[in-house]
Amino acid sequence: MVLIDIYVPKDTMLHRLDPRAKIIGALLLTILCFFLTSIIFLVLLLIFLQILIVTTGIKWKNYSSSVWLVARFSIILVLLWPFFDKMGDPVLLDLWAYKVTLPALLRSSTVALRLFVIASGWLILMISTRQGNLVRGLVKLGCPYDFGISLSIGLRYIPNFIGVIEMIKEAQLCRGLDLKKGGPVMRARNLIPVLIPTFVIAIRTIEGLSSALVSRGYGASAERTFYHDIRMRISDVAVVAFLTTVVPLLIMIDITNMVAI
Amino acid sequence: MGNRKLMSPKKVAIYGISIALVAALTFMAFPITPTRGYFNFGEVVIFFIAFMIGWKEAAICGAIGAALVDSLLAAFFLPATLVAKALEGSVAAALASLLKKAARPSLVRTVAFSIGGSLMILTYFLYEWLVLPIGLFPEADIASYGGLGPALAELPFNVLQVALCGIIAVLLAEGIERSYPQIANLKD
Numbered sequence: 001m002v003l004i005d006i007y008v009p010k011d012t013m014l015h016r017l018d019p020r021a022k023i024i025g026a027l028l029l030t031i032l033c034f035f036l037t038s039i040i041f042l043v044l045l046l047i048f049l050q051i052l053i054v055t056t057g058i059k060w061k062n063y064s065s066s067v068w069l070v071a072r073f074s075i076i077l078v079l080l081w082p083f084f085d086k087m088g089d090p091v092l093l094d095l096w097a098y099k100v101t102l103p104a105l106l107r108s109s110t111v112a113l114r115l116f117v118i119a120s121g122w123l124i125l126m127i128s129t130r131q132g133n134l135v136r137g138l139v140k141l142g143c144p145y146d147f148g149i150s151l152s153i154g155l156r157y158i159p160n161f162i163g164v165i166e167m168i169k170e171a172q173l174c175r176g177l178d179l180k181k182g183g184p185v186m187r188a189r190n191l192i193p194v195l196i197p198t199f200v201i202a203i204r205t206i207e208g209l210s211s212a213l214v215s216r217g218y219g220a221s222a223e224r225t226f227y228h229d230i231r232m233r234i235s236d237v238a239v240v241a242f243l244t245t246v247v248p249l250l251i252m253i254d255i256t257n258m259v260a261i
Numbered sequence: 262m263g264n265r266k267l268m269s270p271k272k273v274a275i276y277g278i279s280i281a282l283v284a285a286l287t288f289m290a291f292p293i294t295p296t297r298g299y300f301n302f303g304e305v306v307i308f309f310i311a312f313m314i315g316w317k318e319a320a321i322c323g324a325i326g327a328a329l330v331d332s333l334l335a336a337f338f339l340p341a342t343l344v345a346k347a348l349e350g351s352v353a354a355a356l357a358s359l360l361k362k363a364a365r366p367s368l369v370r371t372v373a374f375s376i377g378g379s380l381m382i383l384t385y386f387l388y389e390w391l392v393l394p395i396g397l398f399p400e401a402d403i404a405s406y407g408g409l410g411p412a413l414a415e416l417p418f419n420v421l422q423v424a425l426c427g428i429i430a431v432l433l434a435e436g437i438e439r440s441y442p443q444i445a446n447l448k449d
Binding site: 006014030033034035036037042043050060065066069070073077079080081082083084107108111114115119120121125126144145147149150151152153154155156157158161162165186187188189190191192195197198200202203205206207209210213214219237 | 265267268269270271272273274275276277278279281283284285286288289291300302306309325326329332333334335336337339340386391393394395396397398409410411412414421425428429432433437438439441443447448
């Protein structure tokens with residue numbers, strides 16, 4: 001099966017944490033990253049998050065594919081940065097329009113670190129939270145119930161559609177379709193025989209699914225109850241309280257330049 | 262939630278399947294350029310929904326479907342993706358519907374995806390240029406933001422992606438309208 005669901009079934013502290021606490025944590029971390037300018041803070045945060053990721057027991061294949069994309073963008077960012085940011089001293093490298101200064105290098109590294117920290121935070125959420133609980137958490141946080149169902153249907157059908165597309169692609173390849181022939185426009189056009197059946201299957205699934213929803217009593221009662229419910233424990237409340245206190249504090253320390261660099 | 266009317270079952274199914282399709286095509290990479298680069302075709306679904314169903318569906322399914330993949334692979338793009346894809350889908354759908362009687366459907370849809378797609382490209386460009394390095398420069402130095410480098414480097418790939426996905430979506434919409442007329446039932 002395709003690796004779109006990277007949840008690792010384990011019983012760690014992170015897994016036991018209420019999905020709402022983890023969603024709030026990931027959001028706060030994202031906000032924090034856009035405020036933090038201290039490279040030291042970001043490095044410490046990144047190390048802490050990597051330790052948390054290791055404790056979740058993620059498979060190396062999933063971890064590396066996620067990190068590789070962030071790393072690729074970060075490398076491009078650091079390499080191209082000096083073309084436009086030439087401010088500060090000392091100059092480390094001066095090759096005509098390409099001038100690398102130490103402050104500019106620190107700035108580009110700060111942005112690259114921000115990317116890694118944000119990606120790590122969301123990765124932890126996805127590794128340690130079952131998709132069903134993620135949706136339940138969002139509904140409990142105020143997301144309308146019907147949007148919650150749509151989201152869980154979406155998550156459930158992603159691997160199906162990836163499988164359908166692969167199957168149709170293979171069938172068309174057997175009939176002589178060459179996806180690697182010609183320039184970009186030609187190659188894109190060659191995908192149409194793969195996409196038309198995929199979309200028709202999607203439309204038919206919509207029709208079947210809406211009947212299934214009606215037959216299972218969707219919308220029958222205004223007050224919805226859940227068989228598997230989630231409850232905030234004292235430890236979950238403590239984590240949320242800790243994060244909502246620490247994040248503004250860190251931002252204040254950073255804004256007032258109490259930590260140099 | 263009390264008195265809010267629930268969406269119809271058909272709408273729930275449309276949202277769910279469209280989110281899945283956007284995410285599946287964003288997650289899958291296809292070899293398009295002969296030398297390098299694998300493209301994702303999530304945009305094809307967003308434009309297709311915009312042309313065939315409606316602006317709200319295109320905006321919500323586009324934003325959530327792409328954000329789901331971002332949360333796994335490149336979460337730092339999440340805020341930009343939510344805005345960019347919602348803007349792209351809603352503007353393309355609104356234009357396709359507004360200009361419906363002005364010209365041939367393929368021409369109207371081409372104009373719609375070009376403008377919607379341009380807004381998506383602009384959102385990512387501004388995000389990479391101005392938002393990612395936020396706080397690292399004094400306001401006066403906005404022109405020398407280092408983020409301009411990667412933002413410019415990404416630009417041609419985003420333009421090519423929108424152009425290819427837009428063209429495919431226009432052809433796909435015509436093909437499906439012909440081969441599967443029941444698609445009209447998905448509109449309210």
